[in-house]
Amino acid sequence: MSKIVLYIAQSLDGFIAKPDGNLDWLTSTPPSEQGDYGYTELLNSIGTVIMGRKTYDIIIGFGEEWAYSGKETFVVTNDTNIEIKSPETHILTEDLINFVSGLKAKSEKDIWLMGGGQLIKFFIDNNLLDTMIISIIPKIIGNGIPLFPDHTLETEWKLENVQQFETGLVNLTYIKPR
């Protein structure tokens, strides 16, 4: 049984992107001498990536080489005309709960839930999320897309790990009590 892992950065005021999807406040984060904020470790632990349509568009919009080769990627969208511009990438249009439950059961490696907020809410509301690794960036950005949209299901989490970086980031890892 694999786990679904959210690994995401948020501003101090709880946003994962500016209202237009802009991530300059995040990508300007300096590298840490203590490692890459858990990114390589996460990437080695997962075999699948799941993201929402807007998140996919933002990543493709960066215009950089696809970073998830060797992983299956699933983009959740109702738009069957979406143009897929990356390898090993599939669209998921329906029956997400069954699909994800099946994927968890059969996957050996974990599944990275990349975002965005609405998909995160869906996973939490349907009790599909197992682990959250939240990188807190030491900046207030004023407005944007919230990590946890309003009316995300009330849930308690267990703090599993805290990692502090000399650049001012903190990674907080929470797991869902079962």
Next chain:
Amino acid sequence: MSKIVLYIAQSLDGFIAKPDGNLDWLTSTPPSEQGDYGYTELLNSIGTVIMGRKTYDIIIGFGEEWAYSGKETFVVTNDTNIEIKSPETHILTEDLINFVSGLKAKSEKDIWLMGGGQLIKFFIDNNLLDTMIISIIPKIIGNGIPLFPDHTLETEWKLENVQQFETGLVNLTYIKPR
């Protein structure tokens, strides 16, 4: 020169209270064997408490003995008819920036900014806040009063300290670079 210190708890989704001010999700937090989450240390370091009108009403509404005896308390409000029900408590109706700047200059001990969100925004927007100690409670509560209201000034903070408790709380201390 004293400092203005925000010491406050937030849910994982960034709220400091439920929409009606309810704090049951917070007050149900179990005590930690490692201490009282920095509360006594904070209380010993401050000589003055500043809070907004709604925060004052919530505290008075608890119906418990006034916890800040020996400190001067200032309640920020435009309502000059507010009924003060606690000792050493004054109302602040105008010219908050000048008052706070003067208080900082003349106080020996630090000043606790207790909240709520709108007053926190005012202090950040006017560059009055020096330190933030944020206790992150490992719960998503779904909706409420945000710690950082929308359009709080974009600012960078320096992570000063991280304290992890066995109960799942994390205290993050940030200071304003000067």
